[in-house]
Amino acid sequence: MEIYKSLDDIKDKPAVVLAVGSFDGLHQGHHAIIDAVRTEANRQGVKSMIITFAPTPREVLSGQKVIALMKPEEKIAKIQSLGIDIVCVKHFDLAFAKMGRDDFIKRLLTYLDLKTLVAGPDHHIGRKHEGSISYLHEAGKVHGFDLIIVPKARYKGVDISSQLIRKTLKEGNIEDVNATLGYTYNILGSIVRGVKRGRSLGFPTLNIKQDLFPVMIPGYGVYCVTVLLEGKRLPAVCNIGVRPTFLEDHLSIEVHVINTHLESLYGKPIEIYFERFVREERKFESKDALIEQIRKDIEKCKTY
Secondary structure, eight states: OEEESSGGGOOSOOEEEEEESOOTTOOHHHHHHHHHHHHHHHHHTSEEEEEEEESOHHHHHHTSOOOBSSOHHHHHHHHHHTTOSEEEEEEOOHHHHTOOHHHHHHHHHHHOEEEEEEEOTTOOBSGGGOBOHHHHHHHHHHHTOEEEEOOOOEETTEEOOHHHHHHHHHTTOHHHHHHHHTSOOEEEEEEEOOOOHHHHHTOOOEEEEEOSSOBOOOOSEEEEEEEEETTEEEEEEEEEEOOGGGTOOSOEEEEEETTOOOOSOTTOEEEEEEEEEEEOOOOOSSHHHHHHHHHHHHHHHHHO
């Protein structure tokens, strides 16, 4: 796959079928659009192409930090796995956001022999969303490219969107998150030293520091997870929260790997794949009550 940071870097004006968007999380709706791009490009015998953005337009236009659902390199790798020939990861800023719809189309046509544009039914381009689907139909007639509209993917009667997935993830509904994504949500981090409280309870845990490029973490609670550690996939229990039983107030991510003895892992990378929600985080009246609940959590995860 060819990877570019700007359209200016693309040479020889390739003939392409193209889709443009944030594609944050690459959920089922995005998969449908990418599938349509690849299928149409194969039919025409031209290259398939995606233009995506970092940071997301929502973050730039709102002026507020919006935590992404995946790192840019993860997004590129997943697009590649879906069989796309070219991806351009455009830096999105306020100057780009002010570009008019006509100028955006002209820029595409300067560097690309655009055969077909693929989009969702609510897609738009240009400043203040002025380039609607009806505009793109007319632009296609003028400039000689076709437009394919891909219907919204739906889950439980609701349109799938990155915004919906963020809300669902914050609520801890990881099964619904995974269903709308079409894959298991994961975060990356490294193992750091903790206060060894889990060990004192009889359940040693790995304390996780999230990757330097933060992606959104699920809501507070206990989860059944799979971890990828030193090339091995291992079943585990993950707690995300502030450990209220011990009167702490800072966020912690802890993982107890089931039936596995682990040593000397400080500084090692770890990937955590969230499979199922087990329970909400809560304060326990005693150490013994917490230990008993941890035992139940582990047994529940074993059944999964």
